[in-house]
Amino acid sequence: MDTQVADTLLGSLIDGRYRIRGRVARGGMATVYTAVDERLERTVALKIIHPAQARDAHASLPGFVERFTDEAKTIARLTHPNVVAVYDQGTHAGLPYLVMEYVRGRTLRDILAERRRLNPPEALSILEQMLAAIAAAHRAGLVHRDVKPENVLVAEAPSGGAGNLIDSVVKVADFGLARAVEASAEEDAAGPLMATVAYVAPELVATGHADPRTDVYSAGIVLFEMLTGRVPYDGDKPVEVAWQHVDRDVPPPSKLVAGLPPVLDELVTRATRRDPAARPTDAGALLAEVQVVRDDLGNASAATAVFQQVAQPTVVVSTVRPADRPSWARLPEAKATPQPRRRRAEQRPGALTRLQLAWRQIVSDRRGRRAVTAALVAVALLVVTGGWWFGFGRYTVAPQLVNMPRAAAEAQAARGGFTVEYGEERFDEKVARDVVLVQQPASGDRIIKGGKITLILSLGPERYQVPDVLGKTFELAQVELDSARLTVARGPDRFDNNLPAGTVVAVDPPVGTQVKPGDKVTVVISKGKAPITVPNVIGKNITEARAILQQLGLQAVESYVDSEKPKDIVLGQDPADGAGAEQGGQIKLEVSKGPLAILVPRVVDLPCQQAKQLLESQQLKVRVDFNPNGTVRYQSPGENSQVPPGTEIAIGCF
Template sequence: MDTQVADTLLGSLIDGRYRIRGRVARGGMATVYTATDERLERTVAVKIIHPTQAPEARARMAGFVARFTDEAKTIARLTHPNVVAVYDQGTHGGLPYLVMEYVRGRTLRDVLAERRRLNPDEALAIAEQMLAAIAAAHRAGLVHRDVKPENVLVAEAPTGGAANLVDSVVKVADFGLARAVEASAEEENGNQLMATVAYVAPELVTEGHADPRTDVYSAGIVLFEMLTGRVPYDGDRPVDVAWQHVDRDVPAPSTLVPGLPRTLDDLVGRATRRDPGARPTDAGALLAEVQVARDDLGNPNSHTAVLRPVHDTPVAQPTMVVAEVRPAERPSWARLPDSGQRPHRRRATAPEGGDLAVQLAGLRTRAMGSPRGRMAIVAAAMVLGLVAAVGGWWFGVGRYTVAPQLVSLTRAQAEAQAARGGFTLVYTQPRYDDKVPKDSVLGQNPVSAARIVKGGTITLTLSLGPEKVSVPDVVGKDFELAKAELTDAKLTVAKGPARYDDNLPAGVVLATEPKVGTVLKPGAKVTLVVSKGRAPVSVPNLVGKNINEARAILAQLGLTPVETYKDSDKPKDEVLGQSPADGTGVEKGAQVKLEISKGPAQVIVPRVIDLPCQQAKQVLESQGFPTTIQLNPNGVTRFQNPGENSSVPPGTPVTITCL
């Protein structure tokens, strides 16, 4: 019966204090579990480094643990409302672990998987808190080195608005973890790039060097992904993606999502300059720019001017009352500590002196004082009114139409329909879907029947069809390694019954069910058959032995013969063949199949009675029977032995009696 292999850490007690309750996520360097701190009776998160991330040489394990401990102490001293707090550290089973604050919420990667991309105010709100956490680390002399959506946690808002990302609390995790692992990898294998290639800064690729500007670059890529729903570069191999950061400039987000403000293009461009010296110096500097961008987007007219009307009689200089429009306040629980004063735009001021007011009053008096002037003013007012009406109709209604229904159409059909309506199509990253066929439209923005500018752009998401995975070739690999590879391929692993094998040692995968290369749906079960090593009994060589001798040998070894007989030129009861072959390992009680000779095929003795003696001898010997003559060689054959029509082995001697 197949059995599912469970996580051995579930339910275990670490350091006599942390009871593992469930697995939250498995990443490239570590696995995260929820646990109960039985001493303080609170829920915590426990992150345990994978065995493959620790140095392979056990002699250097102590150095890795010491370095990891130093990094953990540095992180624990980093106290900030947007940083995932570290409570404890230690080792379990020789592997380092961290005990951290348990954040109830989702990763930014989960949010993007659900929403695809965020609107600008949500993206900037998340970036502001993310950068506040990284800025605190930079002030403490710590570089994150692996800023990406998987390490950004979006916690539930105290107001309960799960969908309101602007008011959500953002926390950043894994400060210093990549550096601790990378330092040990350098001792073992030289410099290695311990960063996610989609977000890696150019200097990490070319020089292996990281400073606060490296985190600024990665944060800029995260902001790009939040705004556009994709990372700027992709490729068949990670190294190809990494070198694109070195060789190419990050495109402006508005080239992928038309309509994004120029402010966001400039912000992303500044953060992702290939030259580190052209970027903001650290996360704090980039945070100040994000805050200014939020002010710009939230307050297109930061000040409102109210002028008093001009009267016919000369009056004193008109006054201008300026009222500042304040941005919407964030909840107090989510407000970030200021690192300094934000830059403010200069307020508009009233013009100095009264010359302009006097001139305007004089011009109005002269125009209203003549009939032609009054007619000109009326005509101008009518023209302006007509222009305003037509313009209002055009900008409010006339230039708009409705978006066509493109969902469920094939790509060719959608492009043809869009062309008929004069629309431009752009495509986002395609997604897998079990119901929508491949290359059919899975989603559109704006949705069908929504208002859109005539000749505008419609963004389509195409389906990749049902997600399929092939069973990877794990035959010959250790069970745990094969299990990890299948899990990474989104397949479920079960351990089948083990069996003996003469060639593969115990614990190595012999076969998979279904077979390697079979195409399955994600989550499908794959059963692994594992070797038990060589069987304890070796089959002897029995070919050429008499069956009685072969039986005795097999009985002494505790093996069971299974016999079959066949015609053969070999002597009767001689063993002609065996299965398994000699030297094969089997268990006690196993069957050994034997092929045994029945001897040569029987032949019929011909009748030679009443034939002349010499003629009878000639007939018998011509058919292979040695012949002996008794009494008169020149007489007539009266008797023969064996008798006529007897079945005898070939070459049997025949005696004839002649009289």
């Protein structure tokens, strides 16, 4: 069924002027029709935004229509033979439309679908004209944002030759249309409009930012496709393809099509650098490189260049000459230098050439000889001075910047008139962070005055924190510790009432500790809840504590320590009460030895007050009976008795 029958716009008169005759193509954003401008009686192309696209961009709001109108005016002022001209704009049934130049021909997508890929001369010829159009837009402050084969129209060659793409006229369409819709989408928080993912630049994916270098990247992808017959990345989902532009470098075309010249690999690589700063600054800069490459290929293939397709052993032979370009696309040709005619040695034997005669005339005169001598001396001085300058005079020695902090190194370089750039930083166990590790050229090496010194700074000792793996399975903990560049060791498993069996209950060193790469981290795994809960026996007599533990099937392991507590009282236990233990498990008990015993000294026959002082100095209490000012006649307990500290000693004084 002819789908055009259901198109209600066919036959419509737009704005009382444009009669729609047929539908050319339908894209994701708009539909293109052929129409007759009944006022000027000429065929035009009319592009009208889809209703769904207009709704998504809030086209019903006045702001969108105004932006679309402003973009149309800007493009209409963009006059260039390789840009599809915009004649008019307006709205029909609330949908914005553009009236453009009608180009008789095919899109580059149609050509690639038919031929799969192009030979280098054809690809470069098309790319040159594409870049000429985009460069004109860049000079006018416009960024295309959606450079792809569907937006490149290839008109019939002026020579009329079938399949002759070198002389074909190329025109680029859709300048500014994406920007107008994108601006409305951003205002309404719908996010930036993503260019076709096969050609999208990394910065447009990562940050949504676009500048002339974004178009340079897309043009490089188009060149890659023209040379190889495919785009560099594919995937199941558009977002997967888009992020490959961010994460991967575009491969050289010669990896897919054997025999392509290295200069084409270099051209694609330069245009598709992931870092925008490493690409040509705009389409004009890339155009200059393309023209140089095309001339180089033309000069190198004055004979014949043979390109063999990958899919089949068909050989395409083409002769490339700079003169094959259309006249408006050629670089200025150098004027031919006439070659002097050589005299034959046998002609007029013995006759002097004009140069010889002039030389004899000069050296025959004293003033002439002086002039020649002065000229030779001047030339010699220039040679010597130039040789000294280029060999020594323009050089100096690089300053010492290693082991200096960054700010000090920059100041030292600035005092010598040098500029500083930085290489990739690296870790060092002995040099602190932001201190210069390496400089190039090295200290004392020759460097041009005012030249550039590259510095590599230290990141300091390489340290990582022990990650928090508590509660994770051993397998997951091992993966996380391995990724932190740590060595994993498994310690003895233990019971834990809070974490299930098989999960990490402890690590040594603890979580958050700063460690070096390769350091060992011991992981303790839970055995689950223990079958026996350890009771609290602290404060009990050791005999009672043993009995309690034995009833539960646990074994007491005792150690005695000095303490002020009474003898045989349990002071501590390990594991603590509430912990888990297995049948027959050992419970370590810390038991008091009791207070230290004091040997009671002899105080009989000593004055009462002196005896009292002596006993109290031994941490004993004293009770004086009878006369406090008398002499001690007896003591209880007696001398050499062993008693605990604080024991009361009774002394009788008379």
